[in-house]
Structures are given as structure tokens and as C-alpha cells.
Amino acid sequence: MDQTVQAPGPVTGPGAPGSEAAADPGPPARLTIPKVLRGLRRAAGIVPFGVYMALFLIAPMVAVTIGAFQDNSGGFTLSNVNAATHGVYLKGFWQSIILSVLTSVIPGILGLIIAWAIFTAKRGRLLRQVAITAAGVFANFGGVPLAFLFIATLGSSGLVSQWLTSLGFDPYTHGFTLYSLSGVVVVYLYFQIPLMVLVILPALEGLRPAWREAAENLGARTWDYWRYVGGPVLLPSFLGCVLLLFGSALSAYATTEALTNGTIPLTSIQIGSFLNGNVIAGQENIGKALGLGMVVIIAVAMVIYVAMQRRAAKWLR
Amino acid sequence: MAALAERASEGIAPPRRRMTGPLGVSIWRWVVLVVTAVYFLLPLWAALRFAGIGAFGAVVGEAGFTSSLALSVRLAVITTLLTIALILPTAVYVHLRLPKLRRLFEGITILPIVIPPVVLIVGVLAIAPGVLKGTSLLLALVYVVLAMPFAYRAIDAGLRALDLKTIVEASNSLGAGWRSTLWRVILPNLRTALLSATVLTVALVLGEFTIASLDLYQTFPVWIYVNSQTSGQVSVAASLLALFVTWVFLLAITVLGSWQSRKTGGGEVTLFTVARTETRGD
Numbered sequence: 001m002d003q004t005v006q007a008p009g010p011v012t013g014p015g016a017p018g019s020e021a022a023a024d025p026g027p028p029a030r031l032t033i034p035k036v037l038r039g040l041r042r043a044a045g046i047v048p049f050g051v052y053m054a055l056f057l058i059a060p061m062v063a064v065t066i067g068a069f070q071d072n073s074g075g076f077t078l079s080n081v082n083a084a085t086h087g088v089y090l091k092g093f094w095q096s097i098i099l100s101v102l103t104s105v106i107p108g109i110l111g112l113i114i115a116w117a118i119f120t121a122k123r124g125r126l127l128r129q130v131a132i133t134a135a136g137v138f139a140n141f142g143g144v145p146l147a148f149l150f151i152a153t154l155g156s157s158g159l160v161s162q163w164l165t166s167l168g169f170d171p172y173t174h175g176f177t178l179y180s181l182s183g184v185v186v187v188y189l190y191f192q193i194p195l196m197v198l199v200i201l202p203a204l205e206g207l208r209p210a211w212r213e214a215a216e217n218l219g220a221r222t223w224d225y226w227r228y229v230g231g232p233v234l235l236p237s238f239l240g241c242v243l244l245l246f247g248s249a250l251s252a253y254a255t256t257e258a259l260t261n262g263t264i265p266l267t268s269i270q271i272g273s274f275l276n277g278n279v280i281a282g283q284e285n286i287g288k289a290l291g292l293g294m295v296v297i298i299a300v301a302m303v304i305y306v307a308m309q310r311r312a313a314k315w316l317r
Numbered sequence: 318m319a320a321l322a323e324r325a326s327e328g329i330a331p332p333r334r335r336m337t338g339p340l341g342v343s344i345w346r347w348v349v350l351v352v353t354a355v356y357f358l359l360p361l362w363a364a365l366r367f368a369g370i371g372a373f374g375a376v377v378g379e380a381g382f383t384s385s386l387a388l389s390v391r392l393a394v395i396t397t398l399l400t401i402a403l404i405l406p407t408a409v410y411v412h413l414r415l416p417k418l419r420r421l422f423e424g425i426t427i428l429p430i431v432i433p434p435v436v437l438i439v440g441v442l443a444i445a446p447g448v449l450k451g452t453s454l455l456l457a458l459v460y461v462v463l464a465m466p467f468a469y470r471a472i473d474a475g476l477r478a479l480d481l482k483t484i485v486e487a488s489n490s491l492g493a494g495w496r497s498t499l500w501r502v503i504l505p506n507l508r509t510a511l512l513s514a515t516v517l518t519v520a521l522v523l524g525e526f527t528i529a530s531l532d533l534y535q536t537f538p539v540w541i542y543v544n545s546q547t548s549g550q551v552s553v554a555a556s557l558l559a560l561f562v563t564w565v566f567l568l569a570i571t572v573l574g575s576w577q578s579r580k581t582g583g584g585e586v587t588l589f590t591v592a593r594t595e596t597r598g599d
Contacts, residue, residue, distance in 0.1 A: 045410035046418075049403055056462045057429060060440020117349040133567040136516035137560060138357065140524035144542065145556030149360040152367040152553065159363035190360070193353075198517060199470050202510050206478030237474060244427060244466060251433045254527070268433050291436045302424060 061295070067288035080289035089286075092265040093293060096250055099181065099266065103188040104245035110189070111196025112238060118197070119204045132201065135194035142191050143254035150187045150259070154178045179260050187255060192245050199244055203237035236309055243305045247298055267294055361560075364553050372554035385540035386562070388453065392536065393522040393566075395457040400464045400518050401511065408472045409503055412481050419473075426469035429462045434527045437462070442532070453534050460522050467517035475510025479503075516567050523563045537562075 068084075071077040083089065118131045153160050154171075155178055164171055177183055207230055215225045253268035267290055274287025376382070404426075411422050429437070441459055442450065449455045484506065488498040504511070526538040535543065541555040 042414055045414060046407055049407040052403060052461070053425060056441060056458060057432075057437075059444050060437055061432065063440045063444060064436055114349055114353050117346045117353075121346060129568070129572065132513060132516060133564060133570075134357070136513075136520040136567050137524075137564045139517070140520040140563075141560060142524070143526055143538075145553075145559065148553050148556055149364045153360040153363040159366060160359060190357070198513055199467065199474070202471055202474035202478065202513060205509055206474070237477075240423065240470070244470065247427060247466075253433065271433055271436060288436075291433065294433065298428075302427070306420070 064288045064291050067285050068292045069289075070285055072285070080285045081292070083286050084289035084293055088265060089267070089270060089290060089293075092267040092270050092290075093297070095181075095264055096267045096294075097297065099184065099188075099256075099264070100246050100249040102181075102185050103192050103249040104242050106185070107189050107192035107196050108238070108242040108245055111193045111241075112200055114193065115197045115200045115204055119201060131197065135197045138194035139191050139198055142252060144258045146187060146190060146255050147258035150178060150183075150190070154183065154186065179263065181264060184256050184259060184264065187259065188249060188252070191252075192249065195248060196241055196245060199241045200237065203234060203241075206237075207233060239305055239308055243301060246301055250294060250298065361557065364557055368550045368554040368557065372550045373558060375551055376555045376558055381535065381540050385535050385537045388534065389523050389537040390566070392453065392457050392460065393519045395454070396460040396464060396522050397515055397518045399457065399461045400468045401514065403461065404465065404468050404472055404514075405504075405507075405511070406499065408469060408476055409481070409499060412473075412476045413485060422469070423473070427466050429465050434463065434525075438528045438532060456529060456532055456534055456536075457522075459528055460518075460525065463525070463528075464518040464521050467521065468514040471510050471514040471517065472507060475507045479506055512570075515570060519567060519570065520563055523566065524559070 068080055069076055069078070071079070085093075118128055121127050150158075152158055155161065156172055158178075161171060171177075175182075178187070211229050212225055215229050220228070251268055253266060253272055256264060256266055257269050257272070271287050271290045271294075274290070408422075411418055438459060441455070445455060449458070481503070484502055485498055488502045493502065524538060525536070526542065529536040530539045530542070537559060541552075541559055
């Protein structure tokens with residue numbers, strides 16, 4: 001394949017590839033000018049996206065990261081990070097991780113089942129439309145309004161609590177309260193399950209009915225179909241979606257704060273209080289160190305995700 | 318699920334026998350859907366009972382209701398258009414030309430979801446130029462980042478389910494340029510994926526509170542919060558109303574989208590009504 005300097009512009013993306021390209025050293029081995037140009041042209045299509053992410057995601061995060069290692073006068077210090085990994089902040093990290101794992105795995109499985117029920121419904125066009133829009137609404141419904149809703153429902157004098165009590169089962173004498181971890185999990189399901197349904201539905205569309213019919217014609221039972229066809233196709237998407245839920249749970253905070261009044265010290269709540277200014281002077285940058293810590297947590301989660309995907313890939317073959 | 322019931326049936330290639338009820342509808346599906354509906358509707362009903370009908374009239378009559386709703390809708394439209402314009406070509410490009418970077422892109426696009434919105438907006442405000450800070454456009458620009466994980470994953474999953482390479486090669490060999498391949502071949506095939514990307518983005522913008530309140534713009538959720546502090550009942554009523562308004566809005570988009578797609582014959586594709594399924598026979 002021959003490339004000339006006058007080759008037509010990038011396939012997509014009107015951005016200016018030249019400036020970005022200059023910084024990119026390219027592959028080291030056997031560099032020829034056409035090869036470099038080809039490499040740059042291939043990357044040109046993602047330049048608009050890259051520029052956007054750099055401006056609105058990377059740059060703010062760099063500011064936070066630098067701030068985490070700065071004292072108030074701008075000098076280098078490790079005291080913020082040190083404070084963020086001890087005492088109440090360490091506890092906050094653990095609580096966040098526990099809550100996020102619970103509220104990503106449980107709604108992940110439930111959401112998959114519900115999405116499957118919606119997806120396979122006969123004459124399900126209307127059902128699917130209502131379900132997708134409902135899921136879109138509920139997935140973004142959180143914060144103080146959601147807390148209100150559940151206090152009216154499962155609070156100590158909520159509607160459902162009263163029903164259960166009149167049936168002889170008072171949840172509040174059986175270890176359940178809305179204002180503890182178990183209660184928060186129940187509330188989180190309200191936006192996590194719809195989120196799962198939304199993100200897994202497109203993956204379910206990838207399961208062609210023809211595959212099922214083919215498998216059945218070859219004598220496969222339902223289990224065989226899921227073991228050798230449906231499961232392997234779906235598993236990578238499923239893991240990715242659970243990871244998404246994990247991140248969503250990790251950064252949600254208004255709901256928990258409204259429900260528990262800080263008795264569950266989540267990292268996100270602690271960061272919020274730093275940014276709201278309820279802080280002792282001279283410690284503002286601990287909030288940035290906590291933010292950095294959350295990024296580290298998700299990085300670890302992603303490493304686990306990639307490792308699980310590798311295993312899944314082995315299982316497919 | 319049905320799996321356990323079917324496992325018992327022996328023999329080669331059993332006909333599609335499912336655990337069905339008298340109306341030919343799977344029982345497990347009904348159980349799942351009913352339990353789900355109860356879980357999601359009960360809190361709404363409890364809140365409705367708590368608020369009382371009278372509180373709703375009070376909410377609609379308050380000052381700022383229309384303007385804040387209009388701002389939120391405008392932001393939703395801008396954000397959705399920007400998000401799809403940015404992500405769709407990128408995702409297609411990555412799938413076709415840079416498949417090795419797919420996992421990397423998955424990683425990059427998932428990042429915004431874990432960065433607490435509070436941290437993101439503080440960082441953005443620290444580096445944004447003054448021209449942008451004065452307009453609500455900055456909100457939309459930040460919302461694009463927040464919407465990215467959902468929109469990208471929806472579109473990515475849709476692309477995975479397609480035999481993209483074959484489709485694009487077929488289109489190119491029939492003489493279609495890149496723009497018309499993207500617009501008339503890929504877009505229609507991604508109908509569901511784009512619809513769910515749109516729904517996710519719109520719902521996110523209509524429900525977002527943290528960033529808007531920190532950026533001092535009175536979007537609908539912020540208005541609810543500011544104007545409903547007087548009474549718990551009005552507050553709950555406003556929350557329910559917000560949920561309802563968003564739902565109606567999204568249902569309109571979805572119905573419009575599928576209504577458009579059911580119409581036969583050629584015609585142009587618009588982003589909001591997504592597309593018709595010309596190339597896919599389902």
C-alpha cells in the first residue's frame with residue numbers, strides 16, 4: 001500500500017491531527033516516512049474525541065492529582081495522602097468498597113434476569129419501550145428525592161413497614177433499618193437495576209435467535225445453549241456492565257448522605273464535605289487525595305475486570 | 318429459570334417446550350416482571366400518598382417552573398447531539414480501524430463514571446476560560462463527559478452485535494462514501510443502541526443536580542431543591558413530578574423513534590428519531 005504526503009485527509013474527524021501527531025514518536029522499529037504517516041492517519045479519526053477528553057476529563061483530573069501532593073502554599077508534601085489512608089478516611093474507603101461490591105453484583109444479576117424477561121417477551125414492543133424509558137428515568141433518579149421516596153416507603157413509619165408490621169413482621173425488630181448498610185443497598189437497587197437493564201439490553205440483542213434454533217437443531221438443551229453459546233457471548237458484556245455499576249455506586253453520594261446522616265462514612269461523602277468547605281483550614285487538599293484514592297480503587301477494579309475477561313476468553317475456546 | 322425445567326426433558330432436539338401458563342405466557346417471566354414492577358412502583362405510590370394530590374398544584378404554580386424546565390430541556394438536546402456526534406464516529410472508527418484499542422477505549426470512556434461529579438466540576442471550573450464560565454454551554458460540555466460511559470457502552474455493544482466490517486465493505490463496494498455509509502448504513506443498524514444512548518443522556522441531564530448547583534444554574538432539579546425546602550410534602554411532590562416529566566419526555570422520544578422507523582419508504586434519518594431498520598430484517 002502506497003501512501004503519499006498529498007493523501008486525502010482523515011476518514012472522519014475534522015480535528016487538526018498535525019499538532020497532536022508531532023508529539024507521538026510512533027513505533028520505534030524500522031521507521032519509514034510512509035509508515036509514520038500511515039500510523040498518524042490511522043490515529044486521526046480519534047483526535048476529536050481525544051482532544052475533548054483531554055480538555056474535560058484529563059486536565060481536571062491532573063489538577064486534582066497535583067493538588068493531592070501539594071500543601072497550601074503549593075509545595076510538595078505527602079501528608080495529604082498519608083491522612084487519606086488512615087483513620088476515618090481508611091474506614092471510608094472500606095465502607096465504599098463493600099457497598100459498591102454489594103450494589104454492583106446484586107443488581108447486576110437481578111438486572112440481567114429482568115432484562116432477559118423484557119427482551120424475550122412475545123409482542124414485547126410496548127413492554128420494551130416502557131421498560132427502556134422507565135429504566136432511563138430510574139437509573140438517573142437519585143439523591144435527596146430518592147431518599148424521600150424510600151423514607152415514605154420503608155422508613156420506620158413508612159407505608160410498607162406499616163403493612164409488614166400489621167402482618168406481624170416488623171422489619172425494624174428483625175435487624176433491618178433503612179438507615180444502615182442493608183437499607184442503603186435496597187435503595188441503591190432502585191437506580192442500579194435500571195442501569196444494568198439499560199446497559200445489558202444492547203448486548204442481549206447480540207444473541208441472535210438463529211443461534212438458539214441452530215443449537216436446538218443440533219440437540220442442545222437449554223443448559224448447553226447457555227454453556228456454549230449464550231453465556232460466552234454475553235459474559236464479557238456482563239462483566240463490563242458490573243464494572244460500570246461498581247463505579248456508579250462508588251461515586252454516588254447524595255442518597256446515602258440523606259439516609260444515614262453520615263453514620264456510614266463513604267469516601268464520596270467525605271470528599272463532598274471537603275468541597276462544601278466544612279473543613280479545618282489547611283486540610284483542603286486531603287479531599288483531592290481522597291479523590292485520587294477513588295481513582296486508584298477503580299483502577300484496581302479494572303485490572304480485576306481485565307483479568308476476568310482473559311479467563312472468560314480462555315473458557316470460550 | 319426455564320433452564321431447570323427444560324433440563325429434565327430428554328431426547329434429541331426437543332421442540333420448544335417452556336414452562337407456560339394457561340395463556341401461553343412463561344410463568345417465570347411474569348414472576349420477574351411483577352416483582353420488578355412492585356419494587357419500582359411501591360415507593361412511588363407511598364410517596365404519592367405521603368404528598369397528597371394538593372401538593373402538585375402548588376408545585377406547578379411556583380415561579381421559575383417553566384424557565385428551569387426549559388433550561389433543562391435545552392441542555393438535554395445540546396448534550397445529546399454533542400455526545401452522539403462525538404462518540405458515534407469515534408466508536409465506529411475504533412471498531413473498524415483500531416480494534417486493538419477497543420479495550421483501551423472501554424477503559425477511557427468508563428472513567429467519567431467513577432470520578433465524583435463534584436471533583437470533576439471543581440477541576441473544570443479551575444481550568445475553564447472565562448468566556449465559557451459565563452454560559453450554560455459549559456454545563457452541556459461537562460454533561461457530555463458524564464454521559465460518555467453510558468452512551469459509549471450502548472453504542473459499543475450495538476456495534477459488537479453487528480458484522481460491521483462486512484456491512485461497511487458492502488457499502489463501500491456499492492460506491493457509498495464514508496459519510497453516507499455512516500449515515501445511511503451504520504446509523505440505521507444501530508437503532509436500539511442509539512435510542513438507549515439518547516435515553517440515557519437525556520435522563521442524565523434532566524436529573525443531574527450536583528454540577529448544576531455548583532455551577533449556579535437553576536436547572537429543573539436545582540429549582541426543585543431550592544423551591545421545595547418549605548415543606549416535605551411539596552418536596553416529595555416535586556420529586557415525583559420530576560420523575561414523571563422526564564418519563565413523559567423520554568416516552569415521547571422513544572415512541573417517535575419507533576413510529577418513524579415503522580414508516581416505509583426512503584427518507585432522511587434524524588438523530589432524535591434515530592432511524593428505520595432497512596438493512597435488518599427483524
